[in-house]
Amino acid sequence: MSNKTKQNYLNHPKGIMSWLLTLDHKRIGLMYLFSGILFFFLGGLLALVMRFELAAPGNDIISNEVYNNVYTLHGAIMIFLFIIPAIPGALGNILLPLMVGAKDVAFPRLNLASFYIYSFGALFAMYTIINGGVDTGWTFYTPYSTQSSSNVVPMTLGIFIIGFSSILTGLNFIATIHKMRIPGLTWYKLPLFVWALYGTSLVQITATPVLAITMVLLMLERFLGIGIFDPALGGDPVLYQHFFWFYSHPAVYIMILPAFGIISEIIPVHSRKKIWGYKFIAYSTLSIAFIGFLVWGHHMFTSGQSVFSQIVFSFITYFVGIPTGVKIFSWILTMYKGQVSFTPPMFYALSFLFLFTIGGLTGIFLGAVALDIHLHDTYFVVAHFHYVMQGGTIVAFLGGLHHWWPKSFGVMYNQTIANIAALGVFIGFNGTFFPQFLLGLRGMPRRYATYDEQFVELHSYSTFWSGILGISIFIAVMNLFWSFIKKNKVDPGSNPWGGMTLEWTHTSSPPHPHNFEEEPVLQHGPYDYDKVIVDKTYKK
């Protein structure tokens, strides 16, 4: 028995091939996690290069051409190689089968294939960097992207390939959620992270093919001169934006919905209180996923699209605020009269609430046509986007990593350092991006390598705090890895936060290679803190 409990997915089986050819969802999740973090650091490094270039006007560090490459690669790497694959691919893969009580995902071989497809696509992106970069911006807008002599083709080809990985992961998760749940685990007893992954997967399989089509059309025009987007050939350049944003706006929800799921797990566990409005949160996930398909035109208010469609898009955009508001209020009400403990995951969840609310509300500003026409392509949009994507998704991702770290690796990090780093991320983030709202309101355009004297003060604030932000994230991640190197082990049966979902109550830390030693029997719902007492157990 003791031999059995020592065996876990990290140490059994052994050997490099057992990792490279593994069908274990947890190992595949880890491979996604490490590649994701690698790209996160690469994208972050590019962001810091940009910020330091912008510390003062003029070309101090890099030329205008290099700057164009740097912001394009920063965007493309962060979005297509890190945020979109990271949470579903890493945390989703590790946790989903554990949360539904399954031995693995529905199609383990497909799961491994999707990781290799992702890696193959990432190789093209790496080739782009080595071969001199790409300068179109991560949106690859026509007509420039059909004319630019930079590496548009390898980059878009890479994104095309990575899209398939995304579709296959989504398909796998949907099948797993439908078919692999243990008896008794009905839809309304699923952890909300599973609902979030379900919503994400639906968007992945319905929207991503359109991205692939868009990239193919772009290449058809470049290589064969078929007029799709070029007016000289009878095409329509605005049509490209319709295609691109029909995918990329739902993709914003591919990025943020899993983050909502993580927050829905962290808040009840660390407040030791039943989640408020379970069904509201679950259905708001699905309604966000659906409404997300109807609002893409709000990225195109200055593109020359018809006034009629601007009014329609602006109107529908406001609807996204309703389910999102439902979630925010439900999380706040969950904390009300709960036993809130200020653990590192909870710090990140609280940061998320603050930052995402600013990001979401400024999104409503930008949804209003009259205001957006003035703010479009200014730093206001840059700030809004980062408040949602970094303040929302990445902060939630860090929170999720801290929450499930002892579960995934059986080790506990230094919680004091983790709290300090979380505070550093919060302050550094606001210091970096809040001045950018002001810059945008004062007319500073995005994607410029230099600027007028009047913007110096705000830009230098932003640069200073971006350094703090970078250092804090580095410390947070290193603190996690240090716990692994230092082997600060927790007891395999420990449940340090007192979680009630199956991964905390029915399997060891780190989990058994086959997840559960025997099929788990569901004894309570995922957040039944009002009915059952679950102790926080944390032994070294």
Place this chain on the structure above:
Amino acid sequence: MSEHHITPLRTYLIIAASLLFLSGVTVWVSYIDLGSFNIVLAMFVATVKASLVAFFFMHLLWDDKKNLTMFLMSLMFFGIFVTITMLDTEFRGDLGLNPETKDPINKRAAFYDTLPLTDTHGHPVDEHSDEHHEDKDHH
């Protein structure tokens, strides 16, 4: 799992004949000039054909209803994409064609209603010559 459905050969033949017939229809209507309605008709016939293949040859009609839902969802999302994109392409440039917004905005300000009408050189203009001025109030 539901049992595998066995389709009579007769059904397959009827569907195959329908597909051939509809291909003929596609060719036939391409010779008739219906303006922009040509594309709508061609797409309609193609959708009917694709649906026949999916429902009968691919057994969607007798399959798990979840698969049918997925199929209908893909059509719905395609419909959303095309319809909303056409709200742009069909109405593009409508700003200049709408008589309400064609005139310079300052001409419609209430302030101008109290002034006598003039031409571009400032000379008074005869009201009856321009129907646009009927709604102006002159005292």
